[in-house]
Amino acid sequence: MDSQSLIFQKFRCLKCERRLNKPLELKCNHFICRDCLETVLRNHRTNTQCPACSRPLGDYQIENYTYLSPDHYISRLLSTFTDVNECHTCKEFTTVKPCSECSKDQCHSCSAKHEETHLQIEEQPNENLELSNEELEILEPIKSYLSKKEFEDFIQTARNHVDRAILKQDKTMVYIPRSGSTVSVEKTPIWSEPEIYDWSKHERFSLDDIINSKPERVRQLLRLDFNPRPYQIRMARPGLAGKNSIICLQTGAGKTFIAAIVAKFLHIRSLQNVISPSASSTSRFKAVFLVPIKALVTQQCAAFRQVFIDQPDFILKPIDNQVGERFKNLYQQFDIFFFTVQKFANFLEAKHADLTKFDLVIIDECHHCYDNHPINSMMRQYHRLKSSGYTVPRIIALTASVGTNKKNAFDHLVHICANLDCLEICAIETGLEEAELRNSTNTPLSDTILSVPKEISDPIVKALKDDVMKAIASRLGYDISTMDNQKLENFLAIEHDNACKKNDRDAVIGCGYLKKFHRFLIYYDDLPLDECIKWLIEGLAEFTASNPTQFDKFCRIKSEEFLKRVAIEISNSMEVKAKLKKLVEMIINLHTVNCRGLVLVRTKFHAVSLETFLNKNSDLKKRQISAGHLTGQGSAEELSLPGNQQSKVLDEFRKGTKQLLVATGE
Structure with a gap:
């Protein structure tokens, strides 16, 4: 180099x-x-x-x-x-310049070849692009925002989806058929737009009119195209009254619609000038809906469209691209925005967005609001603004389970409420609401916890713990024999950190090996041996040193002895774990035509490995049951899926190409 x-x-x-x-x-x-x-x-x-x-x-x-x-x-x-960055084509980190067509960075070696791809696209004949003079006048403003190729694609897409263009002139409807024949019009025609609903003439109503009315009446007052369920109206009450609240409701029961009803109520009232939005905002109601992953941005916006049936394209705006500084302009044009929580946190930090200029913040999957999660980072800013006397937005937080996977669920709940500044939690009440929920949603046919007998003695686990981990720990002076999984994980993290600070190379190496072996045991408790061993071999390769110490050599020898033992066990065709057998049995028993199944797991590695196991299973193959996996975003090394891959997997699951989805719980 x-x-x-x-x-x-x-x-x-x-x-x-x-x-x-x-x-x-x-x-x-x-x-x-x-x-x-x-x-x-x-x-x-x-x-x-x-x-x-x-x-x-x-x-x-x-x-x-x-x-x-x-x-x-x-x-x-x-x-x-x-001018130095990674070349989009060859991935070399060198001097680059953005392509004039697509703005992707290209190095000198790749630039000419990349530009040829654009020329090849432009040279391809594009039929049916002949436009009438009237159409050209209408489309002229659009051309300034698009490249030649983008403009041609726009025309083709429009013609594929619109049977005929409707023009309006002096209240007279003039049609241009798809055949392309032109119609003489004296004045310049314009595209007809849907009639704007005049909310100033709409019936005035109050909070009590919503919470004390029957679903049919609420539908009429809010101009909905569905009847909200009674429990949804009750759970919307704190938000309608201006109080922060957590809505805890099972998946599919309509949490998003509750938040949308509150937003629609506040939006209508601001248009009718009945309420005064936050002092620092514009005269129109402003809200933001925060979701954990990109794939949910479009999904939640689509749910809101069912509530905002009057001109949703002028009210709702999903933010799924790098808009940056342009958001300040979008803020003036639209009223309700849909962000990933990480992107919104980035916008707040970069001053592209201002929390005090929103009247309502809706937070999906709010049970993550702790530690360093972006939701909690945003809420820290919220608390700082509130304590400094600024007007802050009201909060509606959504979750299917507030105290998920916590040793002390009540303490966790208290912390979540404090972090979200919420004093009210809305959940289904026993009795009528419980019955209504069962009758109106697709609830599980059974809700049963199945116990699977644990293997009494696994030779792989025994060999690793007794012959390898204890030997390495003993050399370092550690006694790990009585530690459970969580205690051992915490202990090794602390010791590894201390070893780094002291520059104790042997302790750093030893802790590294022990952490890998400990993680292997956690994976192996649930997953097939061959997948876990593959992961372990890749992990141990990180410890290869050009000048190993005696202790390093000792750890390597112990590791190789263990891997040889595992190879023998695999060659003897080890039996499939009881947990995995039970899972396959359940899938086969519950599977029907057009059935979908969701398997929630702890880690990304669980998701990827379990998908591989299920797709290899001969019994599932015979029944043409195929599995996919869904994990959060991040780097490929962390087994993460980018946003476009997440959307692809979800689309395959919806269409039935994949009947099973193995997903992480976060």
């Missing part, structure tokens, strides 16, 4: 491998983009390591990391080499 390349590598993010964006310095003196660090912290919670050297970060609060000063050598390099 030449000297110039070495310089360029200094300001390349070690995680995303692109040009550093808002760089932060770790304790190990490596640099990382702020967004990348936030992703690492969010995915790994309290066991986060540097992507480059695997040293524990020690500090898990993103707020405690500060940006580099302008005179820092990395800042100076970034300001000097402004």
